[in-house]
Amino acid sequence: MPKKGIDPKIQAELDELQKSLANPRAAVISSPSADNASTISPDSVKAAGSGALVPKAPGKAAASKSNPAKPAIPPATVDKDVVPTPPAIQIPKALPKPIILKVREKPKEEAAQAPVMQNAAPSKQNAAPSKQNATTAKQNATAATNSAAQSVASGQKVEEMPEAFNEDDDIQPSPISNSKPNILVAASNLVVKYPNKVALDNVSFDIYEGEIFALLGSNGAGKSTVLSCLCRQKTDYSGSILINGKEAKDNRDNVISTVALVPQEFSFFLDFTVRENLDFAARMYGLPGDLRKQAIEAMLAEYHLANFANVRARNLSGGYKRLLNIAMSVIKDPKLVLLDEPTAGLDVSMRKLINGAIKRFKHKGVSVVLTTHYLEDVEEVADRVMMLSLGKLLSVGTLSELIAKNGGPYTIILSQISGDIGRLTAMVGKFKNFEKIVPLQNSIYLVAQQDKIGDCLAELSVVFTSSKFQVNKIDIREPSLNRAFLGIAGH
Secondary structure: OOOOOOOHHHHHHHHHHHHOOOOOOOEEEOOOOHHHOEEEOHHHHHHHHOOOOOOOOOOOOOOOOOOOOOOOOOHHHHHHHOOOOOOOOOOOOOOOOOOOOOOOOOOHHHHHHOOOOOOOOHHHHHHHHHHHHHHHHHHHHHHHHHHHOOOOOOOOOOOOOOOOOOOHHHOOOOOOOOOOOOEEEEEEEEEEEEOOEEEEEEEEEEEEOOOEEEEEOOOOOOHHHHHHHHOOOOOOOEEEEEEOOEEHHHOHHHHHHHEEEEOOOOOOOOOOEHHHHHHHHHHHOOOOHHHHHHHHHHHHHHOOOHHHOOOEHHHOOHHHHHHHHHHHHHOOOOOEEEEEOOOOOOOHHHHHHHHHHHHHHHHOOOEEEEEOOOHHHHHHHOOEEEEEEOOEEEEEEEHHHHHHHHOOOEEEEEEEEEEOHHHHHHHHOOOOOOOEEEEEOOEEEEEEOHHHHHHHHHHHHHHHHOOOEEEEEEEEEOOOHHHHHHHHHOO
């Protein structure tokens, strides 16, 4: 029977609920989603009978004394909609410490001289500094690695290489400039005479800022005499040597501040440690206290001597003695470095290390004059070459110029020939672009001039399409500085 004062719709719902009271769970009124489902418990029915509003609790049914709180949604519905809990994120106990990289600031003079492109995109303007910063950061990281290592006992012979031995990685190409390089040294009509010989006979040359200038020649050619004049050890020459526009023999202070000579002989105290030798050199050049300490640490890091700072110089291997020799000479930051056979008598790894140091001079804008008998070292580091013989100037030019003019032809050697070698000899004999064709035993030598090598290779391609014979090995000897030197010097 409907009770008075109760809305008919609510009464209908109450009637429906009374039919399902046998179910111990609270009845659920269907709704668009389980999250919005409303529940009515038996206590709610009593409240409704007294005219109270039926509460709507989202998500879960209200609890009663006789019926403890249970999920209002049937188990099937729960299993269907429950989202699995994601796995916990594993957080490491300790994060690695960040690496702080120190970047050398660009000198104000360089910043003032650097050209600014008005229409350049911002991304291009930012690309160059970031590359410079990465290079400088790598050098600092290498220096920190070497400095952190413990120095060996003073009486122990040092032979091993440092861990950070990779010179090619920290050498970047120098910026390309269309402007004509400035002349740092201008030598004109240089003549040096001894009682029984002429060491230099009317020699003239220029050395540009930031270039590596190699002197080549046999023993007695005059290479060391050129170095002696440039560093003002020898002033009884005729002619002129201008360094920074000033005559070398008349301007001692200008030469001392600009030029550093690294002799082939060791010029340090054997019983001093590496650090003590560097400190002596810095004091001799007049570097003040704080600047002297900074310069010493820079030399230890740059020349891979940090591991051996407290080792006596006599206990260093030959290669590290040569590095100490260089570091002591250049600690004053010169503009021109004279290197007299810096790699003589060293193994391949130490030659690579010193050649890397030479290339770094160029990258810093420092000029280098290098004497050596290792032509492969010249090909690796030099920009221009001057060839001397018995005091006379034979040739001056870039490597490519000297090789193109005097490096000789290409020589192609066909060998390990199987099949009809007579037929092959007759075929190559008809080639028109080769300068010379010489059959020799089971090989054929073909000589091609540099300006015709392309046409010669095109002719040679038909050899490999024939089924009558087979060439199993081909050697190509290119024009080289060695051939150029032998051709110019006449030895």
